[in-house]
Amino acid sequence: MRMAIxxxxxxxxxxxxxxxxxxxxxxxxxxxxxxxxxxxxxxxxFAVLPGLDWAQEAKELDILRRKYLxxxxxxxxxxxCNALRPPLSDCKLLKASEIPSGTxxxxxxxxxxxxxxxxxxxxxxxxxxxxxxxHAPLDAFLKKHYDEExxxxxxxDYLDRGPQNDLVFLRLYDDLMHRKNVVLLWGNxxxxxxxxxxxxxxxxPEFRNKTLPQLQGAGVTREMAYxxxxxxxxxFVYQYADKKVLCSHGGVLDLPRRFLTRPSSEFxxxxxxxxxxxxxxxxxxxxxxxxxxxxxEWVQVHGHMNAEESPINHFHHTxxxxxxxxxGKFLRAWKLEKxxxxxxxxxxxxxxxxxxxxxLDLVA
Numbered sequence: 001m002r003m004a005i006x007x008x009x010x011x012x013x014x015x016x017x018x019x020x021x022x023x024x025x026x027x028x029x030x031x032x033x034x035x036x037x038x039x040x041x042x043x044x045x046f047a048v049l050p051g052l053d054w055a056q057e058a059k060e061l062d063i064l065r066r067k068y069l070x071x072x073x074x075x076x077x078x079x080x081c082n083a084l085r086p087p088l089s090d091c092k093l094l095k096a097s098e099i100p101s102g103t104x105x106x107x108x109x110x111x112x113x114x115x116x117x118x119x120x121x122x123x124x125x126x127x128x129x130x131x132x133x134x135h136a137p138l139d140a141f142l143k144k145h146y147d148e149e150x151x152x153x154x155x156x157d158y159l160d161r162g163p164q165n166d167l168v169f170l171r172l173y174d175d176l177m178h179r180k181n182v183v184l185l186w187g188n189x190x191x192x193x194x195x196x197x198x199x200x201x202x203x204x205p206e207f208r209n210k211t212l213p214q215l216q217g218a219g220v221t222r223e224m225a226y227x228x229x230x231x232x233x234x235x236f237v238y239q240y241a242d243k244k245v246l247c248s249h250g251g252v253l254d255l256p257r258r259f260l261t262r263p264s265s266e267f268x269x270x271x272x273x274x275x276x277x278x279x280x281x282x283x284x285x286x287x288x289x290x291x292x293x294x295x296x297e298w299v300q301v302h303g304h305m306n307a308e309e310s311p312i313n314h315f316h317h318t319x320x321x322x323x324x325x326x327x328g329k330f331l332r333a334w335k336l337e338k339x340x341x342x343x344x345x346x347x348x349x350x351x352x353x354x355x356x357x358x359x360l361d362l363v364a
Contacts, residue, residue: 010077044264129321133162156187156249325349
């Protein structure tokens with residue numbers, strides 16, 4: 001989950017004992033094996049580095065973590081108050097002595113960095129589906145439903161297919177992403193924003209041919225794009241009323257035992273194509289998740305896929321928030337209230353006829 005820990009300030013025997021005791025073998029990656037580490041980071045997988053040659057390897061790690069927007073933690077195994085600080089100034093130093101006896105370090109990190117948020121102080125919680133560059137329905141939603149006493153979770157795929165990508169980005173960047181009552185999640189379409197921010201080759205034709213020219217025409221810089229991407233979360237989990245809610249863009253097959261060790265690509269919807277190839281359709285995801293949480297208070301909320309155009313609450317334990325606003329259909333939202341009841345919200349996306357027809361032709 002876009003996190004790497006470096007075992008710090010310890011000789012090899014102590015590091016090896018720690019790795020074996022905490023069952024970290026499957027996550028090990030030597031920085032010298034750049035290909036292996038890049039592959040892990042590309043998929044957003046949890047990585048453990050058993051050591052770091054400060055003189056030669058710190059710079060390479062710094063480049064990779066910025067490229068893939070990773071959080072790097074240095075875990076001090078020495079127990080010394082005078083331990084050497086990490087070579088990367090803005091990385092956290094944690095002490096292994098803080099881990100309670102008998103607790104696995106992965107469980108400890110998961111609880112520390114992926115806690116279940118308590119949103120009970122808010123009067124309601126709104127979840128907003130794929131926007132896809134359609135500013136008009138986003139603007140209509142915010143004008144009607146935004147207030148400081150509610151909490152808002154945007155479930156990814158903000159740009160690319162619609163006609164107003166610059167307006168959507170600037171609305172998120174200037175008005176929403178710094179608010180304490182707003183969370184923005186990664187979607188698969190955010191991958192090219194990150195590539196643009198880091199000067200990497202673009203892969204999504206819609207972003208390269210339409211979105212990027214609109215953004216640059218509106219004065220959006222690489223620095224702004226990077227700042228935006230750093231605000232995005234892979235997953236957001238919270239408790240409210242009588243429910244525990246898992247929010248992501250792509251949806252998941254089951255309730256993770258730990259979020260830390262699940263790859264980001266799964267939550268972002270980047271593995272959906274593989275899922276469709278294996279199971280002949282994405283609906284299996286909803287049935288699988290429902291079976292894994294049956295009889296519990298858990299609900300998952302996601303956008304990304306809904307080729308069957310099912311209603312928002314068609315599946316028990318699953319809320320579907322994609323309704324193709326780029327084709328003139330709806331921006332979907334789901335409002336959860338204090339009594340535990342959820343209210344579907346559909347806002348018609350009004351597009352210029354030529355844009356709507358072009359998008360429908362592309363789908364056909």
